[in-house]
Structure formats: C-alpha cells, structure tokens
Amino acid sequence: MKSLSPALASLANVFRVPMSMAPARPSVSRVCHETLNRQQQKPGPVTAALQSASFSTTGAMAKRKSGGSTTDKRITMIRYFLHHPLTPRPLRFSRNRYLRHWTIHRAWQLFQAQQRRKQELELMRQYQSMQEACEELRTGAGDGGKLFRVSMNKKGIFTDMFPIEYARMQTETPPAEGWNYDWKKPERK
Amino acid sequence: MAHCERASKPLLQCLRNTYSRGIAGAQLQTRAFQSTASVREPEAETTNQPFHKAPDPSLVTSPRLERRLLRQGTAPIGSRRRRAALQDSANIPFEQLPYQCFQEARKVLLADREEKLKEIETMRQRLARQESLSVEEAGGEKAKKSRVTAMQLHLERLKILADINDPLVKRNFEDGEGDMSKPIYRFLADRKWREYRRKILVQRITQMKVIPDVLPHCDPVVDTRMYFGKRQVQAGEFVEARASTSAPKLDIQIFEGGEKLVTIAIVDPDIPNVEANSFDYKTHFLAVNVPISATSTKVDLSKLLEDSQVVLPWLPPVAQKGSPYHRLSVFIMEQKNSRPLNFEAIKAKETSRDVTLRTLQASYHLKAIGAHLFRTQWDDTTLEVMKEIGFNGANVELRRARVEPLPYKRRNPSSFR
Amino acid sequence: MAAREPSRFLSRALPRASVPSIRPQGFLSRRNVSDEAPSRRLSDHLSELESASSLSTPVPDSAAQSFDPVARAKARKTQLPRGRYQFRSPKYDRGPLHPHQPPPASDPSSRLFVPGPFSAPRAEQTYDATVAADIMSLCYVHTPPGFTPPPKAPRLREWDDSSPYHKNRVLRGPRGGDVLRLLRKPIKFNNIPEIERITIHSYVNKAATENSSWLHVAGIAVQAISNVRVETFKSKTSVANWGIVPGRDSVAVKAELYGENMYHFLGKLVDVVLPRIKDWEGVKGTSGDSSGNITFGMEPENVALFPEIEVNYDMYPPKMIPGCHITLHTSARTDKDARLLLSAMGIPFYGKIVN
Numbered sequence: 001m002k003s004l005s006p007a008l009a010s011l012a013n014v015f016r017v018p019m020s021m022a023p024a025r026p027s028v029s030r031v032c033h034e035t036l037n038r039q040q041q042k043p044g045p046v047t048a049a050l051q052s053a054s055f056s057t058t059g060a061m062a063k064r065k066s067g068g069s070t071t072d073k074r075i076t077m078i079r080y081f082l083h084h085p086l087t088p089r090p091l092r093f094s095r096n097r098y099l100r101h102w103t104i105h106r107a108w109q110l111f112q113a114q115q116r117r118k119q120e121l122e123l124m125r126q127y128q129s130m131q132e133a134c135e136e137l138r139t140g141a142g143d144g145g146k147l148f149r150v151s152m153n154k155k156g157i158f159t160d161m162f163p164i165e166y167a168r169m170q171t172e173t174p175p176a177e178g179w180n181y182d183w184k185k186p187e188r189k
Numbered sequence: 190m191a192h193c194e195r196a197s198k199p200l201l202q203c204l205r206n207t208y209s210r211g212i213a214g215a216q217l218q219t220r221a222f223q224s225t226a227s228v229r230e231p232e233a234e235t236t237n238q239p240f241h242k243a244p245d246p247s248l249v250t251s252p253r254l255e256r257r258l259l260r261q262g263t264a265p266i267g268s269r270r271r272r273a274a275l276q277d278s279a280n281i282p283f284e285q286l287p288y289q290c291f292q293e294a295r296k297v298l299l300a301d302r303e304e305k306l307k308e309i310e311t312m313r314q315r316l317a318r319q320e321s322l323s324v325e326e327a328g329g330e331k332a333k334k335s336r337v338t339a340m341q342l343h344l345e346r347l348k349i350l351a352d353i354n355d356p357l358v359k360r361n362f363e364d365g366e367g368d369m370s371k372p373i374y375r376f377l378a379d380r381k382w383r384e385y386r387r388k389i390l391v392q393r394i395t396q397m398k399v400i401p402d403v404l405p406h407c408d409p410v411v412d413t414r415m416y417f418g419k420r421q422v423q424a425g426e427f428v429e430a431r432a433s434t435s436a437p438k439l440d441i442q443i444f445e446g447g448e449k450l451v452t453i454a455i456v457d458p459d460i461p462n463v464e465a466n467s468f469d470y471k472t473h474f475l476a477v478n479v480p481i482s483a484t485s486t487k488v489d490l491s492k493l494l495e496d497s498q499v500v501l502p503w504l505p506p507v508a509q510k511g512s513p514y515h516r517l518s519v520f521i522m523e524q525k526n527s528r529p530l531n532f533e534a535i536k537a538k539e540t541s542r543d544v545t546l547r548t549l550q551a552s553y554h555l556k557a558i559g560a561h562l563f564r565t566q567w568d569d570t571t572l573e574v575m576k577e578i579g580f581n582g583a584n585v586e587l588r589r590a591r592v593e594p595l596p597y598k599r600r601n602p603s604s605f606r
Numbered sequence: 607m608a609a610r611e612p613s614r615f616l617s618r619a620l621p622r623a624s625v626p627s628i629r630p631q632g633f634l635s636r637r638n639v640s641d642e643a644p645s646r647r648l649s650d651h652l653s654e655l656e657s658a659s660s661l662s663t664p665v666p667d668s669a670a671q672s673f674d675p676v677a678r679a680k681a682r683k684t685q686l687p688r689g690r691y692q693f694r695s696p697k698y699d700r701g702p703l704h705p706h707q708p709p710p711a712s713d714p715s716s717r718l719f720v721p722g723p724f725s726a727p728r729a730e731q732t733y734d735a736t737v738a739a740d741i742m743s744l745c746y747v748h749t750p751p752g753f754t755p756p757p758k759a760p761r762l763r764e765w766d767d768s769s770p771y772h773k774n775r776v777l778r779g780p781r782g783g784d785v786l787r788l789l790r791k792p793i794k795f796n797n798i799p800e801i802e803r804i805t806i807h808s809y810v811n812k813a814a815t816e817n818s819s820w821l822h823v824a825g826i827a828v829q830a831i832s833n834v835r836v837e838t839f840k841s842k843t844s845v846a847n848w849g850i851v852p853g854r855d856s857v858a859v860k861a862e863l864y865g866e867n868m869y870h871f872l873g874k875l876v877d878v879v880l881p882r883i884k885d886w887e888g889v890k891g892t893s894g895d896s897s898g899n900i901t902f903g904m905e906p907e908n909v910a911l912f913p914e915i916e917v918n919y920d921m922y923p924p925k926m927i928p929g930c931h932i933t934l935h936t937s938a939r940t941d942k943d944a945r946l947l948l949s950a951m952g953i954p955f956y957g958k959i960v961n
Contacts (some may be wrong), residue, residue: 043611045608053947075819078826090695091714096283099356100291101714106354107294110301123795126739127746152748159744160959161945167952169877170732249685268690277678285661301659306652313648348654356658371654386798448653506861 190241248276283356288592300352305351312347316340348372369483372446379444384411393427394424394560402458403470403546404557411481411521412442412560427514428563434577436474436490436503441481441521448482451528452522452555453490456546457506459515466590472516472542475501475549478529497532506565507575514566514582520546521559528538639826641950727869729951730875738798744946745793756816761786788897799898799938799947804863804871806832808930811848814855824928831912832871834861859928875932876952879904879911887952894941896961900948901933912935 093101093129158166165183244254247266250273265272281287284295317325319337327333352358359377361367367374390409394400400407415422415606416438422428426600443449455474462469476498478489493499508515524530530553539549549555573582594600695708695717711718749755762777780786791797796857806828813821839858841850850857863871880886889902906929909915915922923954934953942961949955 019847048858063637068597068815071819074921074923075823075926077921079819082822082826082829087917090717092692092870093714096286098714099283099360100286100288102359103354103356104290104294105296107297110354120796123738123742123798127742127795130743131748134746135750136749138750148748157930160942161949161955162740164949164952164954167876167950169728169873169952170735171728269687270689274685277682279672279678281669281673282663285665285669287665287673288854292665295661302659302661306655309651310648313651344651348651352659355659357658357663360657371656373656385705392703421650430822555843 219373222557226604248272250276269380274333279422283360302351305347308350309344309347312340312344316336316344320580336423345372349376359440369442370446375446375483378412378442382442382444386412390424390560393562394518397425397516397562397564399458399516399596401562402516403518404520404550407520407560408446410560412444413519413521413559413561414440414442415519415561415563416440424561424562426563429568429570430505430507430565430574431557433517433565434505434574436561437519439488439519439521439561440486441488442486443481443483443558446483448480449529450527451479451481451558452477452524452525452530452549452553453479453488453520454522454546455517455519457515457517459513461512461587462492463587470543470545471504472544473504473506474548475499475534475539477524477535477553488582494506500532500536503543505574505578507563507571507578507580508567509582509585510571511566511586512567514564517563517565519561521558522550522555523558525554525556608759610951626864642813643860695836723866725866725870727866727873728865729873730869733800733951737947738800740944741747741950742793742795745943748794749792753929753950790939793943797937798944799936801868801872801934801947801951803935804861804868805860805933806930807860807933808928809858810928811845811850811857812926813857814850815848818854818856819923820926820928821856821859823923823926825917827909827922827927828859828861828930830914830918832861832863832876833867834863836861864913872934872951874912877915879908880953882911885954887956889948889956891945891955891957891959894960896941896942898938898940898944899935900941900944901931903929903931905929 110137134148134151138145141147163185201576213343240248241254244258246258246263248268249255249258249265255269258265267275281305316337319333319340322333324330324333327336328352352371353376357365358373362374362377367378369378374385387409390413394407417428417435419430419431422437437454457471459472460469462470474481474490476490476493477500478498479493481488490503495502506515506517514556535553550557572583574580677817693709693715695715696704696706697717699708700706708718709716713719714721760777761780763779763781765772765775765778767773793799808824808828810820810824813824821838825838828836836859837858839860841852841855841857844850844852886908889900893902894900906927909930910919910922910927911922915927934944934948936944936947938947939961945955945959
C-alpha cells in the first residue's frame, strides 16, 4: 500500500477528505495532527473561535452581522484577472535573435502576400473564363442568342440567400455519405 | 528596430577604435571583429603570447584586463556579456545558424529574390527596347518619355525589393556600414530620415515662418546637417556670433542616384530697417554649381572655389543690440536638369546682397530640395565680431518704435475734451 | 568589413583628421547622371544590388549536427555577466516629434506586438475555398464588351435657379429623405463581399443601478468568448427609470474582432452556439443598416452556451452573465449581398426579408 506524501496528507486532513488508504506507518504530519488535536482538547476562548471557523463555510468576517464584504469570491477572482497588469509584456531579444525573428517575420509576410495574390488571380481567372463562355454563347452559338438568354435567366437558383444546408464548414473528416441525393427543398409553412 | 540601433552603438564605437589603432591592432585579434557576420576572413596569424599579456579586445572579460586595454588606448569591443559569450562560441555565421524556421524563411526569401532578379532582367530588356524605338513608333515624344520614366521607376523599385528582405542588409544599415551608392541603402536611409529628422526640420522651418518669409514653398528631400567647426547645429538653434565668423560646413545627403549640381544660399530675412520700420533681406552666402551625390556629401562652404562657385562669400551674421533674433536660413536648391549655371554672368550680376531669394529662384529656375536654419541674437561676442567685420552701427541699440494706441483705446483722446 | 570603402557613417565615426576629403573640389563640366545614361547592361543593374547577399549562401548540413547551444550554456561554469541597456518601448504616446518613438507593432519589442497567427480558421478556409467563388458566379451579370450602361440621373438634385441665392449653394439631397445610400457596384472578382469585422457589444444596466461587478463579469465573459480585450463605454443617453445619467456611469463593454479571432468566433457561433439555441428561428430578416452590416442579439442563457463559458460555467455568477449584440460588418454595400454572404457562412434568416 502506497502512503500519501506528507503534504498531500496534511491537505487532505485540512479539507477533511476521507483518506481511503490508511498509511502503513504513521506519517510525520499525521502524528503532528494527532498531537495538535490532543492538545486542543481543552480549548481556550480564542482557539474555540478558530475551530468553529474552520468548520463553517462562511468567512469569519461575513458571519458578523454588520461589517465585512459579501462580495462573491468569483467576482473577486474575475476582477483580479481582468485588471492583471502584466499580461502583454514586450519581448526582448538579443540582436541576432531579433534579426532571425525579423527574417522569419518578413518571410511570413511575403508568403501571405503571395497566397493572397494567388487567390486573387485564381478568382480573376474564373471570372474571365465565365465571361468568355457567356460571350461565346452570345455570339458563337449560332442560334441568335437564344441559349444565352436562357442561361442568363436567374430562375431556380439561389438569388436571395443560400439554403442552410449549403452552409457547412469544411471538415478534415467529411462523412462517407457526402451528398444526400434524396434531399428535397422543405416546404415553408 | 530602434533597440538594435542602440545595440549597434557599441559596434560603432569599436569601429572607431579599430581604425585609430590602425592595421597593427588587427594582428592581436584571433577572431574577426564581426564574428557573427557572414563575411569573415580566416586569420592565419595566431599569437603565441598568453592571453593576459596580449588580451583580445573582442574577448576580454575581466575588469582588470579591460582597464589595461583602455590604458593602452584600445576599448574592448561590445558588451562584457557579449565578449564572455563569444569566448566559447562556435562562431557560426549568422545566416548558417541551424534554426529550422529561420532556414525555411531564408528559402522563401531566396526564392523571392531570384524571382526579382529575373524581373529585373526582363524589365531591363523592355526598357532597352522602349528606348531604342523611334519617336513615331512609340507614339509621340510625350508618350515615349512617360513610358520610359515609368519603367525606370519600376526598375528602381525592383532593385529595392530584391534586397529589402536580407537580414545582412538590415544589419549593415543599422551598423552604419551601408553603401550609399546602392539603391537599397539609400531607400533605408531615406525612410529613416523621414521617420524623425525630416519631421523636426519641417516643424522648425514652418513654425519659425521661414517658409512663407524666405521662399513660398519647400519640400525637403535631402538630409542636411550643419557644423560650425566641429559642433553640429540643430535646426533653429541659437549660434554665438563668435562661432559663426567662419563659414559652416554642410553635410548634404541626397537619396537618389547620380550627381546633382546645387546652389546653396544662406539668407537672413530679419535685417531691421529703421526708416521703413520693417525688415530687409540679406544674402550671407551664395554659391552655385556645387556638385553633390549620395556618396560625396561633405560641402565645406569656406573651401568652395572662389573662381567658379562662390558668388557672394561668407558674411558673418550679427544681430544688433535690441533687434529680435535673426533667422539664418540655409537653402539647398537644385539647378534645372543638373546643368551648370554660367558663373561669370551671375558673379557680374549678383553683386548686391539685398536681392531676395524668390527673385533668384525665379530667374535661375532653381528648386528648393533642402533647408536648414540657425538663429543669432545679440550676445557677449557680437560686439567684437562687428568690429572685426567693420559693421557700421555697432554702437547703436535698437528700440521698438512706440505704437500709438488706437483712438478708442487712448486714455485721453481729443474727442473727450 | 573595414576594408571596404568608407561609408558616410563610418567616416563620421573616424577622427576627423584621418578622413580623406571625399568630395573632389575640382569642378567637372560633364555630369554623369545615372538617369541620363541610355540603355545599360544587366551587370550595371546587378552591381547596384547588395553583392554579399546573405540569402544566397548555402548552409552546410554539418552545421546542424554540431550546433547545441543548450549544451554549451550548460557547460559554462559561471553565468554570463548581465547584459547592458536594452530598448524599452515608451508606455505613452508623446506625439510624432518626441525623440523616444515606439517601434512598429510588428516589432517584438513593441507593446502592441501580438505573435501569430498560429492557426488557420475553418471559417476562413471555407470562405476562400468555396464561398467566394460561389458568390462570384451567383452574382455574375454578363455585360458584352464595349457595353456602357446608360448614365443614371445624378443622386444630388440641382437647385432650380428661381432665387439669386441659389448660386453656389451646395446641392440638394435625394428626394424623400436625406439619407444617401451606398452605391452598389456589380460584383466582380475583386469586390466579392467578405466579413471585415465582428463587434460584440453588451449594455449592462445593472452596472449603473447596482455595482460595478456586473460590468466586470460582462467584460470578462465577452473577453472569454472573443479573445479580445474589451473597451468600456459610458452612457450617452439618460434612462430615467434605471437612473442612468449620460457621461457618469460606465454601462457597456465592446470587443472588436478582426482576422483570426473573428473567423474563430464565427466558426464557434455557427457550429456550436446557434444550433443549440432553443426555438430560435434565425436572425430577423429586417435586421441590417442597409449598408451591409447585420446585427442580432443574444440572450444571457445563449451567451452561456459558448464553449469557453460552458466549460467554466461555475466561475461566473450565473445571474450576471450578460446578453449581447453581435454586429457582423461585411464589405457588401447592400444588406442583400451581406445576407447572401452570411447565409453562405451558415447564419439563418427568418421572417420578412427587407433589403
């Protein structure tokens, strides 16, 4: 059987957590506690007050009728974290390290600019090929532009808004059944 | 950025130091001064003396040895922490430091630089083709010129972009080792100047009203520093009359390639005119055809050539007792197309010092590209200087003319009687 | 290094006596301005670049093997002496002419420096991969080459010169109200609507009527869900029954989200929070300021559904969790385009759609 460390044992004792495993031999803290408890058999007035406080969940100040703050502990914690001053500290680098950081930063900026440029060029390519296709349909199809007029008709497509089924964020693990072919547009009430 | 400038200060100090010791001092060094930089020559010569006999200024850490070095006239290099760290460092050059992210970043930057070099080549070919076209083929003189100018600008831009991501370039610039004949260092210096020094200059010349008083407009594009003797004068500072008896030295840094011919004029718009109850202009110095370029920046006004450059020699500025302070404004003006002006004609014509700078600017097609300013007022040395230069009116103290109060402010106007 | 030709700074650093006079005092009649030289060879251009570029030097593989700074630091018997002065970014802005200027925000020594971004949000990737292209093709309107749309009437009306005072008077606003709406341009590849920023705003009236703890809890809740430091605001209007006086009480907190934070927040909103709201039909179709910004409100119990608050629910006083208004600012010029974008990103709309 493994005995608890002295610190843990004393904590468990303070918070009155029942220790399931009894230590094989009396640990130092336990001995101390027992001695302390034995000494407290005949409490004076001050010790009595202390002892009663440790049993109660209410703070000693809160128990007094008038004075003492009744602020929730959680609000105190929230205020502490909200006003903590040391959160963003400026970093300090040596010269070489600063230059390395700068190099990486410049490369990252450059890479991002290249990505943006690529994305924009791709969209431009798509737009221009749409334009060319429509122009071909209008002039080169040889039906007087009938096909073109039909294709320009925006009926039966999402003009106002996309349906909510469209709006699915990309995932790394899409379902095996990727597309529901039986889906019908739900009737609005 | 800024903290690296400060970090480079000790480096600059030690640079100064290495030079004064001369080449002989370099033999003591077992390590090169820039141990972290890329360019390092292996120094074959090693000393046999023990370290405490001949301490290396880039490695010495104990205060005793440092003191001894200082007594010998050699300042230790860098901070003590840096020297201690260098003692057992492997001295890997900066760009070879095997940090993974850093090396990946260098690959990205290198790919970009090679792309830029290719672009420079294609741009150069297009520019050459455009220039070889005749005017009719290019579609008119104006169209050809604008196209060629745009291409040249783009080419210059590409040259800057090819080098701007290089950490070594940044380090060199911060250490003050930038080669001003290269566009990248000129670009960086220009940016740095515009960040702070130019703002201060523009503030001074507009707040002290030099700009509407002397010239209607000036957009400074060159960095100007001025020295009387060894002392640098900040824009708008008061200068003692004794210090300004000899002509100042100028340090004019232009941020474009090529050489320029400039006219330098120093004008005082605050000469009191007692008769007219107003102020007159006086040109204290005028020189034409002064060549400046990005690499040769020093202009000593007292050493300009009398027979081909100086039109009006230096006249020490003095402020009469009781007159308000005089603003001595320095203007660097570019001559049109960098062509030399006819010196003899100007020398014959401009003999008077009372001509305003506006007149000169209009008649010789000058364009103000730089400005500076200092002030003088009556001080202890003014009287001596006045006697030396034979200023008439040295014993006169000026008083403000009594301003008659307006009728309704008079205490006892005639209408009351 | 020192063997190179002396630069400007270097020559200043040297003692003045040892500096050779750089400027030739002679007067040259012919200036060779670089721009005047006609066509130059490539080597002339390349010589103007930095010759010793650190980027092109190859790195030997052996460098990584022998490099062990940790072991070197551990092998040191004594600690390194302390470093010297290091730059500190100024705490307060003292204007552009003060000699102590803060570094740019991208500099790690800046107080505004934020490292990262460290992630690629799903919402952003979805937008880039599918939504942008879909919206572009959905809104495509074909204009044949050479077609110019007929000119529209000017939006501001002239004055009918019935009075001599009409001369040089500024033009009249549009008929039926003085609001000049934004102009909508046809959507092409370069102006596809995207989300620019998200504002979370929370007005806490109890902060004025009771105590500041309401504001603090609201602030930390908004901070928790947005990952952005909040700003507080004082009331601008007076509300009699809450006893709020303009300019006296701090009653509101606001967080503005951009970039990575914004897309993460949108992803959480769409995937986690909105689907779990009970009996919620969606954003009202009438919402929007008619220039592409859509606002909707969230009740306190819905704010508590955000995962950051939910995992830590015990740490917030349950009554004090605030409700908030969320504004989605898009680059669309009309509400219709904004709704098209937001519905593609997964925000449902209900009721009568007002554009």
